[in-house]
Amino acid sequence: MIKVETEVLVIGRGMAGVMAASTLAKNGVDVTIVAKSYGTTALSSGCLDILGYIPEVQGVAQPPFSGFKYLVVSNRNHPYLIAGEGDPKKAEDIIREAFDSLPEQIKNLHVGSVENNSWVLTSFGTLRPTAFVQKPLEPAIITGEKESILLTGIKGLFELNPVFASSIAMKDLKSRSLGYVKVKPAYVSIRSLEGAQYLAIPLVSTVLEEDEEFDEFKKELVKLAKRENPDTILLPSIFSTPNLVEKMKELEDACKCRIGEVPTPPESASGLRLQRALNNVCSTLGIKVFHATDLKPEVENGIVKRIVGTRRTLLFTEARKIVFEAEKYVLATGDLIGEGITCDVDEELNVAFRETVFDLPLYIPEGPIATTDPFNPAGQNFSKIGINVNSEMQPVDSAGRVVYENLFAAGSIIGHYDYNAEKCGMGVAITTGYKAAKSILSRR
Amino acid sequence: MEEKLANINMSIARNAEKHYELYRKMQENIDGCIKCNLCLSVCPVFKATGGSGYAGPRHLSAELLRHLLEFAPLVYDSSYLCTVCRHCEFVCPGNVNTPVAVLFLRRLLDSLKPPYKPAKDVSKGLETLVKLGNPYNTPPELKGEWLEEIDGKEGGKAKVLGWVGCTSSIRLPELAQGFYESMKKILGEDFTVLGSREWCCGKPAFLLGGIEAARILAEESNKRIAETGANIIVTPCPACYSAFKYEQREIYGVNPPSENILHFTEYIHDLMDKGRIYFKENSGNELPRKIIYHDPCELGRGVGIYDEPRDILSAIPGIEVLEFDDVRQDSVCCGGGGGMWGIYPEISMSVARLKVKEALRKGAEAVVSACPACMLNFKYTVLTYDLPVKVLDISQIVAKALSEKK
Numbered sequence: 001m002i003k004v005e006t007e008v009l010v011i012g013r014g015m016a017g018v019m020a021a022s023t024l025a026k027n028g029v030d031v032t033i034v035a036k037s038y039g040t041t042a043l044s045s046g047c048l049d050i051l052g053y054i055p056e057v058q059g060v061a062q063p064p065f066s067g068f069k070y071l072v073v074s075n076r077n078h079p080y081l082i083a084g085e086g087d088p089k090k091a092e093d094i095i096r097e098a099f100d101s102l103p104e105q106i107k108n109l110h111v112g113s114v115e116n117n118s119w120v121l122t123s124f125g126t127l128r129p130t131a132f133v134q135k136p137l138e139p140a141i142i143t144g145e146k147e148s149i150l151l152t153g154i155k156g157l158f159e160l161n162p163v164f165a166s167s168i169a170m171k172d173l174k175s176r177s178l179g180y181v182k183v184k185p186a187y188v189s190i191r192s193l194e195g196a197q198y199l200a201i202p203l204v205s206t207v208l209e210e211d212e213e214f215d216e217f218k219k220e221l222v223k224l225a226k227r228e229n230p231d232t233i234l235l236p237s238i239f240s241t242p243n244l245v246e247k248m249k250e251l252e253d254a255c256k257c258r259i260g261e262v263p264t265p266p267e268s269a270s271g272l273r274l275q276r277a278l279n280n281v282c283s284t285l286g287i288k289v290f291h292a293t294d295l296k297p298e299v300e301n302g303i304v305k306r307i308v309g310t311r312r313t314l315l316f317t318e319a320r321k322i323v324f325e326a327e328k329y330v331l332a333t334g335d336l337i338g339e340g341i342t343c344d345v346d347e348e349l350n351v352a353f354r355e356t357v358f359d360l361p362l363y364i365p366e367g368p369i370a371t372t373d374p375f376n377p378a379g380q381n382f383s384k385i386g387i388n389v390n391s392e393m394q395p396v397d398s399a400g401r402v403v404y405e406n407l408f409a410a411g412s413i414i415g416h417y418d419y420n421a422e423k424c425g426m427g428v429a430i431t432t433g434y435k436a437a438k439s440i441l442s443r444r
Numbered sequence: 445m446e447e448k449l450a451n452i453n454m455s456i457a458r459n460a461e462k463h464y465e466l467y468r469k470m471q472e473n474i475d476g477c478i479k480c481n482l483c484l485s486v487c488p489v490f491k492a493t494g495g496s497g498y499a500g501p502r503h504l505s506a507e508l509l510r511h512l513l514e515f516a517p518l519v520y521d522s523s524y525l526c527t528v529c530r531h532c533e534f535v536c537p538g539n540v541n542t543p544v545a546v547l548f549l550r551r552l553l554d555s556l557k558p559p560y561k562p563a564k565d566v567s568k569g570l571e572t573l574v575k576l577g578n579p580y581n582t583p584p585e586l587k588g589e590w591l592e593e594i595d596g597k598e599g600g601k602a603k604v605l606g607w608v609g610c611t612s613s614i615r616l617p618e619l620a621q622g623f624y625e626s627m628k629k630i631l632g633e634d635f636t637v638l639g640s641r642e643w644c645c646g647k648p649a650f651l652l653g654g655i656e657a658a659r660i661l662a663e664e665s666n667k668r669i670a671e672t673g674a675n676i677i678v679t680p681c682p683a684c685y686s687a688f689k690y691e692q693r694e695i696y697g698v699n700p701p702s703e704n705i706l707h708f709t710e711y712i713h714d715l716m717d718k719g720r721i722y723f724k725e726n727s728g729n730e731l732p733r734k735i736i737y738h739d740p741c742e743l744g745r746g747v748g749i750y751d752e753p754r755d756i757l758s759a760i761p762g763i764e765v766l767e768f769d770d771v772r773q774d775s776v777c778c779g780g781g782g783g784m785w786g787i788y789p790e791i792s793m794s795v796a797r798l799k800v801k802e803a804l805r806k807g808a809e810a811v812v813s814a815c816p817a818c819m820l821n822f823k824y825t826v827l828t829y830d831l832p833v834k835v836l837d838i839s840q841i842v843a844k845a846l847s848e849k850k
């Protein structure tokens with residue numbers, strides 16, 4: 001059995017957990033992270049959304065904070081408003097403060113501003129609003145200037161189908177009176193992957209790490225650029241490593257046009273880059289990260305005393321235990337994807353949602369939990385499932401009572417919002433992670 | 445062929461009851477997959493095999509699920525294509541534990557002795573392993589040869605036993621010697637090694653699916669350890685460490701030889717903490733000035749030792765420790781573990797080559813690890829691809845840097 005003592009234990013190593021942990025560590029708090037794996041952050045397209053849409057009123061938030069006037073009417077329980085104690089002005093301030101205190105590694109990865117939403121062309125051909133994109137995705141921002149874009153897929157890689165996506169894009173652009181922005185489909189092939197049985201982004205980026213392969217790829221792109229003479233070539237998100245991102249400049253010089261990535265479904269390079277940056281934040285600040293599963297709390301008199309976890313072995317044998325003892329705890333375990341929440345189905349096919357570590361009371365919206373349209377602009381009820389918190393980010397029960405005095409929460413484990421329909425995922429993670437840390441600091 | 449496969453399936457079905465508990469757990473384990481591909485982004489073998497041959501954790505698990513009672517050759521052939529680096533397990537949001545699935549398959553292959561042989565047959569290897577007490581098909585008496593060059597002594601009673609491990613003893617004399625010299629400098633007569641009498645801890649057998657073989661080997665090793673009367677065992681090999689400290693009891697059902705099992709880096713770190721050892725300034729003649737530390741999977745993700753090696757290396761004046769892009773629990777496997785180096789060395793080396801290239805880009809003069817399996821893989825990779833970098837184990841560095849006084 002291993003015993004870890006720390007002032008604050010953060011559960012989860014996604015955006016919310018690392019935001020809370022880094023804010024605490026920068027203020028001299030001894031903080032440790034435990035997580036069972038990567039979560040949604042690593043699977044995301046790595047943009048930092050603040051607020052793009054207000055699904056309840058089908059409104060667009062441009063700039064992001066302009067949406068708050070709808071939010072106070074349609075969803076007073078939104079975590080932003082909770083963090084701002086119900087006051088949209090206070091919410092704005094805390095969001096600004098949180099983004100200001102983002103760790104350098106995260107800031108350096110992105111371009112953008114909390115005061116503005118950019119429209120980014122995605123691998124589906126749709127335009128999506130976001131406040132910050134990673135630098136390699138900057139060319140995918142549709143600025144409104146006249147430009148010709150070559151949306152370029154990689155043969156055999158399904159994550160970007162340029163023919164399909166560019167036809168969607170042209171429709172979308174026309175509907176926004178941006179029909180003068182041209183999006184054309186193209187393909188490049190990577191020779192050594194032509195026969196691959198299982199082509200996936202990680203393979204593409206590994207192959208590109210080889211100098212000769214990269215040069216071949218560059219030649220293909222140059223040929224394409226010469227033929228089509230575009231302003232911008234957009235590829236799926238494939239430049240996983242810092243080395244490859246560095247080499248994108250080389251491609252731009254050779255092609256004499258802008259080269260960028262579009263937000264791409266998992267596993268996209270941009271999600272991995274964000275997770276790697278978060279990992280770097282932890283190692284630079286000396287925040288230890290432990291890996292453990294089956295976390296169970298031990299509680300005494302309304303206080304979390306310790307968390308007991310399991311370190312898995314190489315066969316399903318009696319596992320090794322690990323115990324964490326902290327003064328305060330931050331739950332940043334994400335939603336159904338990160339597995340902060342799971343869904344148990346019994347023999348009668350009844351569905352029950354459960355918060356995985358503390359079995360905290362959950363908010364579950366009324367009505368069907370999902371609609372059949374995955375792109376339903378009104379969002380999906382299951383996305384809104386999560387715990388309730390007070391303005392100090394302490395989990396509360398349905399009557400508003402604090403569940404455990406020394407427990408705080410951050411990120412998509414919190415309910416009452418739909419990151420996908422609203423485009424606010426990382427913004428909520430960053431803001432609530434920051435607020436949870438502030439609450440802990442104010443109690444020292 | 446058809447008939448042979450039918451036979452295997454019959455024998456698996458007959459054994460199903462026996463394996464029921466495991467099957468059920470496997471099923472649950474694999475069921476969690478949300479097809480996110482995160483595992484593919486970290487799996488060294490998936491990347492090295494270029495998307496053909498090895499389906500990677502995601503697809504392998506899917507295949508396994510479909511063929512749990514009905515093995516297809518594809519699954520058989522994949523089952524030795526995994527370094528058991530556990531990286532996929534550590535990133536998987538769906539709790540899929542592919543290395544466990546792989547080891548389960550290997551175990552089935554060993555216990556069912558199917559008539560259909562997978563692309564690489566390890567059953568012969570397991571037999572000689574049990575007979576010779578090492579996985580390198582080397583006569584046991586040659587296992588202590590590395591001692592001759594440095595006038596080392598084997599055997600006798602001592603407080604601390606140095607467990608060198610097969611890979612160091614047979615393939616990496618420089619590592620074995622670095623370890624021995626460090627320990628001797630600190631402990632003198634209180635330290636001994638088994639040399640030619642050292643046996644195999646059982647780990648390679650376990651990794652190849654031979655649990656019974658692992659048990660036999662572990663018992664023999666423990667008997668030989670008992671002869672030295674040592675109650676502290678220090679080893680530079682994370683695989684042996686984890687076998688003695690955990691797996692012998694947890695998996696092979698054997699009592700470990702001692703409760704005090706330490707990795708070399710833990711031992712040195714402890715003495716450093718207590719102020720009992722000192723390091724001299726590195727002049728740059730004997731040791732490289734800029735090194736990069738590679739987290740061995742078995743030491744990091746396996747048993748959670750990340751800080752000790754870094755603290756030791758950074759404590760040596762005149763050595764700058766660089767880091768890879770991905771470190772600690774996110775460290776990318778060198779490609780050499782889980783029996784891969786023995787079965788598919790070319791794949792192991794093509795993985796390691798990418799890591800060495802990253803090291804070179806970062807300006808490292810040496811790649812330093814704390815695991816013989818990593819070192820072996822890196823060493824041959826550097827030779828094969830003619831890459832201008834030194835490959836060292838941390839024990840070799842400690843041996844050179846230790847100083848009598850402050």
Ligand SMILES: Cc1cc2nc3c(=O)[nH]c(=O)nc-3n(C[C@H](O)[C@H](O)[C@H](O)COP(=O)(O)OP(=O)(O)OC[C@H]3O[C@@H](n4cnc5c(N)ncnc54)[C@H](O)[C@@H]3O)c2cc1C
Nearest residue numbers: 012013014016036037039040041049334338411412425426
């Ligand atoms: C495909 C996709 C793309 C997206 N793209 C964007 C985007 O571009 N921009 C944007 O702003 N938002 C995006 N989002 C939303 C955004 O990714 C999430 O809202 C955000 O990452 C949530 O962060 P988190 O830290 O709360 O949770 P997560 O990142 O899910 O982290 C949860 C952590 O907790 C750990 N954990 C969970 N349960 C346990 C347990 N029981 N025990 C121990 N550890 C546990 C997990 O292993 C993980 O480390 C996207 C979402 C998806 C699905």
Ligand code: SF4
Nearest residue numbers: 478480481483536538
């Ligand atoms: S990481 Fe896990 S959930 Fe994702 S594809 Fe791999 S096995 Fe499936």
Ligand code: SF4
Nearest residue numbers: 487526527529530532
């Ligand atoms: S343990 Fe390592 S080598 Fe094996 S499947 Fe997982 S990532 Fe690949």
